[in-house]
Amino acid sequence: MPLQLMKGNHALSEAAVRAGCRFFGGYPITPQSEIPEYLSARLPQSGGIFLQAESELAGINMVYGAAAAGFRAMTSSSGPGFSLLQEGISYIASAELPAVIVDVQRYGSGLGDISQAQSDYFQATKGGGHGDYKCIVFAPASVQESADLVVEAFDKAEEYRNPCIILSDASIAQMVEPVLLPEERGIDPDKAWAVRGKHGGEFKRVTSTMYYIEDFDAYIKNKYDTMAHNEQRWESVHTEDADVVLVAYGISSRICKEAVSEARAQGIRLGLIRPITLWPFPVNAFSGLEHVKAFMTVELSALPRLDEDVKLACEMRVPVRHFLGGVSIPDSSVITEAAIAILKEQR
Amino acid sequence: MVEKRIPQLLVEDNKFCPGCGHGNINRVVAEVLEEMGLADTTVGSLAVGCACLMMDTFGVDWIQAPHGRAAAVGVGVKRVRPECCVFTYQGDGDSLAIGLSETLYAAIRNENITAIIVNNGIFGMTGGQMAPTTLSGQRTTTSPKGRDVSITGQPLNIVNQCRQLPIGYLARGSVASAKDINKLKKYIRAAFETQMSGGGYSLVEVLSPCPTNWKMSLEKSLEHIENDVKPIYPLGEFIKKGEKTDA
Numbered sequence: 001m002p003l004q005l006m007k008g009n010h011a012l013s014e015a016a017v018r019a020g021c022r023f024f025g026g027y028p029i030t031p032q033s034e035i036p037e038y039l040s041a042r043l044p045q046s047g048g049i050f051l052q053a054e055s056e057l058a059g060i061n062m063v064y065g066a067a068a069a070g071f072r073a074m075t076s077s078s079g080p081g082f083s084l085l086q087e088g089i090s091y092i093a094s095a096e097l098p099a100v101i102v103d104v105q106r107y108g109s110g111l112g113d114i115s116q117a118q119s120d121y122f123q124a125t126k127g128g129g130h131g132d133y134k135c136i137v138f139a140p141a142s143v144q145e146s147a148d149l150v151v152e153a154f155d156k157a158e159e160y161r162n163p164c165i166i167l168s169d170a171s172i173a174q175m176v177e178p179v180l181l182p183e184e185r186g187i188d189p190d191k192a193w194a195v196r197g198k199h200g201g202e203f204k205r206v207t208s209t210m211y212y213i214e215d216f217d218a219y220i221k222n223k224y225d226t227m228a229h230n231e232q233r234w235e236s237v238h239t240e241d242a243d244v245v246l247v248a249y250g251i252s253s254r255i256c257k258e259a260v261s262e263a264r265a266q267g268i269r270l271g272l273i274r275p276i277t278l279w280p281f282p283v284n285a286f287s288g289l290e291h292v293k294a295f296m297t298v299e300l301s302a303l304p305r306l307d308e309d310v311k312l313a314c315e316m317r318v319p320v321r322h323f324l325g326g327v328s329i330p331d332s333s334v335i336t337e338a339a340i341a342i343l344k345e346q347r
Numbered sequence: 348m349v350e351k352r353i354p355q356l357l358v359e360d361n362k363f364c365p366g367c368g369h370g371n372i373n374r375v376v377a378e379v380l381e382e383m384g385l386a387d388t389t390v391g392s393l394a395v396g397c398a399c400l401m402m403d404t405f406g407v408d409w410i411q412a413p414h415g416r417a418a419a420v421g422v423g424v425k426r427v428r429p430e431c432c433v434f435t436y437q438g439d440g441d442s443l444a445i446g447l448s449e450t451l452y453a454a455i456r457n458e459n460i461t462a463i464i465v466n467n468g469i470f471g472m473t474g475g476q477m478a479p480t481t482l483s484g485q486r487t488t489t490s491p492k493g494r495d496v497s498i499t500g501q502p503l504n505i506v507n508q509c510r511q512l513p514i515g516y517l518a519r520g521s522v523a524s525a526k527d528i529n530k531l532k533k534y535i536r537a538a539f540e541t542q543m544s545g546g547g548y549s550l551v552e553v554l555s556p557c558p559t560n561w562k563m564s565l566e567k568s569l570e571h572i573e574n575d576v577k578p579i580y581p582l583g584e585f586i587k588k589g590e591k592t593d594a
Binding site: 022023025049051053054055057058059061062063064065066067068069070071073087088091095189195196197198199200203204205206207208 | 358386387388389390392402403406407408409410411412413416419420421422423424425426427428431432448449452
């Protein structure tokens with residue numbers, strides 16, 4: 001199949017259908033609206049269901065129902081709408097059901113604005129909803145990854161029976177790039193745990209699994225420990241000899257890659273760790289980096305978020321700084337200068 | 348000789364308070380599902396409240412939704428598995444306060460599901476607080492001097508809300524007497540028949556006693572329904588096969 005030019009949101013939507021998604025329930029909000037728009041036409045062609053919900057609350061709960069019935073189901077939203085999804089995400093996690101939730105991040109708290117941002121990091125990685133759960137959080141940095149990671153998210157959601165989040169942003173979602181779409185897959189909804197009537201067997205109860213699992217504390221901790229151990233994804237760029245390592249995901253990681261090239265051309269040993277999963281955070285990427293003098297996160301947000309996980313990952317052996325910029329996307333040269341300034345401090 | 352017959356769907360004794368109306372309503376729903384041959388293909392959607400006690404005693408596949416969201420969850424199931432019989436079973440606080448949006452929008456879209464809404468005029472599980480359906484002047488733990496409609500607005504009549512919508516079936520029944528229960532069974536059967544024939548959204552509201560939170564004996568509770576509740580919430584079938592009745 002040839003490469004084709006697609007918008008990030010469209011590629012993600014098409015890949016979701018090809019991954020077997022057969023239900024979408026969601027609500028319009030910029031900058032994610034191309035996802036429901038695309039799926040409203042595409043899902044019915046593949047025998048799937050698109051429902052424009054009356055609210056994000058209804059949308060995520062429709063997903064809960066479709067997922068409980070065994071079908072691959074997803075919803076998407078942005079900022080304010082992502083907040084409204086949290087109740088349902090907690091319930092889906094608590095019932096140990098698979099589902100995929102896309103947050104196309106936009107800037108600011110409250111209403112904020114529709115421009116790119118990376119401010120929902122805590123909400124996506126640290127829970128968002130109430131209680132003891134985690135979601136695997138995938139952070140695409142290109143249109144290609146928007147397609148690839150949504151397939152991965154559906155597979156991992158089913159493998160662990162746990163919701164997965166795609167944490168995109170307005171830039172990645174709106175940009176147009178060449179993409180190789182995944183092959184179309186079949187569907188497999190008649191799982192043993194799916195509610196579809198008991199058909200002569202025992203009746204099934206989809207609710208918090210804590211009611212039915214012995215020693216639930218240990219069980220659920222082990223589940224998330226296993227995910228944390230097995231599912232770390234990242235890309236390292238020139239970290240092997242770097243003095244300063246940038247840490248950035250999504251759109252800001254692309255600017256950082258440019259910064260690394262520019263710095264290297266000037267003889268400055270800059271590197272990059274690009275987390276692809278934000279939870280589990282790729283702590284393994286930080287091992288063997290004893291030569292690094294400082295880390296600097298590059299985040300499109302007004303307040304640092306990622307930098308807390310970097311501090312934990314490097315166990316504060318060296319300084320962890322942050323470079324922030326939410327309203328405007330910084331130029332790579334400014335990032336390089338900031339890294340050079342940190343190096344000078346270290347001497 | 349009297350034969351005692353209990354629907355097989357009622358796999359355990361119910362766990363409701365003495366005199367609670369839910370037991371009778373459970374029984375009626377179980378009988379109808381069995382008589383219609385739907386016991387093996389039904390999925391129920393519960394949310395939060397006394398209704399949830401059914402999950403362990405009523406033997407169909409269940410999903411427990413977040414508070415108020417049972418209709419949205421039921422819609423998710425029905426849309427991907429249209430062959431299943433899907434119903435929501437909720438109290439008035441759950442379906443008409445926090446869940447009014449999900450309840451009404453399922454009706455507005457004429458979703459092919461059945462909603463059973465139990466109206467006992469209070470939040471039962473949390474100890475008898477005021478609900479949208481609480482009568483004017485009725486004392487509850489959050490309206491200790493009686494519901495003051497100048498502050499709270501008027502009691503919510505879901506039948507009136509739904510009567511203008513293009514839905515398949517709409518009725519209000521009661522479990523206040525044997526005669527009422529027999530009629531209720533007809534309504535509930537008609538609701539499920541509407542769904543299984545693809546006739547669209549069906550809703551049955553059921554007036555039900557809560558002696559515990561009403562702080563009344565069962566006899567007094569049934570009198571209260573007869574004398575005070577029914578005049579505000581009249582019984583009958585309001586939409587049948589998509590057509591408004593004269594009721």
